[in-house]
Amino acid sequence: MSVLVDDNDPSVLYNSPGGWSRLGQAPEFDGTTHSSVTWGDTATLVFEGTSISLYGTLQASTGQSRLNLSIDGSDVGSYQAPIVPAVNHNQLFWTSPVFEEGSHTLVATVDQDTSSSQVTFFIDYFIYRTTSTAGKTVLVDDDDSSVTYSPGGWSLATSDDSLESTKHISTAVGSWAAVSFHGTGISLIGSPGQKDFTASVVVDESPPAIVSQSSKLQLFNSTGLPSGPHTMNITVLTGDPIALDYFLVRSDIAPASTSLGSPTPSGGVQTSTSGTRVVSKTSNIAAIVGGTLGGLVTILILIILVWKCTARSRHDNEAVVSVFPRWIESNDQSAPAPRPFKPSQHGEPTVLPPPYSLKYSPVVGR
Template sequence: MSVLLDDDDPLVLYNSPGGWAKFGIESSEFDGTTHASGTHGDTATLAFEAITSFSGRPPVYTQGSHQLVVTIDQDVPLPTANPLNRTFFLDYFVYTTTSAAGKTVLIDDNDRSVTYSDSDNWQSSDDSDDCLERTNHVSMSAGSWVAVPFNGTQISLISAPGQKAFKASVSIDGSPAGQISQPQNKNQLFNSAVLSPGPHTINVTVLGGNSMAVDYFLVTSGSDAPIPAADPSQAPASESGPSSGIATAQNPPPIAAIVGGTVGGLVVVAIAVLAFILILRRRAKGRLTPANYISLVGP
């Protein structure tokens, strides 16, 4: 399973209080925060327990302790007039692990555990710059639904930026959990009440109005139990359950970590054994241009 850590998480250690600056002005950034630096020698360090795999090919490594160090190796000043220009922005980390107790588990819209009612009613995209991992699923067909099994004590649904008013119902373990019509907090469509620890299934059914976009789900994990398999019985009564034509649900990227952010200078990454993706966004005069993705593999 994938664990997501924000740049503001206390597990991320920044070496230079004078070099790293914290920003919170971009709604497209995860949790509305980033850390930025253009100072030579500044580092951001994350120690974590994870499984690593190189693009689904050998070598594959067992669960263990790893350390990721991102080092700025080029002096890039932070202009007072435009602090977003020519800087390195660190947004979030994602790593794969078998032990997620007490952590925030990420379930992307393209995760293979996510079930969509009908591929004809859901449109998928893999080039959405404002969405996590650049993917989302969208539907405006009344009766279409998405179901996600999870193991934890709370779950939230995050939409794509710019979500307009719509209507949808939510059920958890077959019991009504409320209706949603617009984002409640930034791009968050739904945040469940605290649940009993253990396996659950959430189902979100489109009722009408504008299209509803699914970007990702976040789960507060309460145990080390594996994510349960999808339960067709949690589908709406009007549906016959998940069909074989599931909407473009794909295997998640077989990577150990994803670092989201912006690079204006060169970055040196020192890590024991880790494959990760560095998400780049070029900012010119404070405006975003399409994201670039670079795969980096540690020694």
């Protein structure tokens, strides 16, 4: 799964307050970017995953500049900013090699041509791949494999005003898109510049929410879902173009760690200074003795229960021979029900609803 980190996120550390500038405009994620023309300036991000990519904006220029990239102290490549005739947003600058799942540190170092003070690139956001998503906001791009589109109703378009430069567009009434996700909430983000379209959004079996383009990119937001798997369905209701850019999923909260505590007087569980779980020898002996005595008592109780059940069975069999014929003849209404549930009017079991209710907060716009 993918996790997006904005350039303005507190987890991104910039080394010199005087060297980096914070800028930004509408096509860039969250409207922010960072740039520097100071040689040696660094941007550092610690992430837990297997790989990471860097995206940003290219400025039309004639100057030369690049970023040198390292992971965990080892050089893994560089990004040379090309000369472009116009501004390009949401450009992929660089992707790391694949590493083992774990905590890694990315450092991007500015390597600026000292003969030019013109900024040629702007850092916009990072996207890293991970299996540890608890408590994080997961990015699902429109081109992700978890998103399904109705045949013939959608087309993939590339555009620098869209995250990762891709979006899906439809003008076919009745065409649909569905995304499967695991979490407690989801947001649908559209593409800028849309107008006049209308679509229906349903999460699981929620009432349909009608959405249309507004001045904000967020078209729909659902929160308070029970933790687990869900499905969002979007259906196009009018023939005006609608573009889907990406989804943001609020994943499950990570479970709180449990402290093992200090040693008990009876020699219970202990925690070493390194956090290793240690069980004392006296605790093992007590467990063995207690388990043996408990097993003997259990066997004795079972012998008594078997003897009582045998005696009661003989008595019940004699009673059934004399009572059962009278119950059949009188059709006694107090006789036991033939099924362990209350039958409906049609003689079938009544199906009860789940013991929880779904809570949705659809929002048109943001």
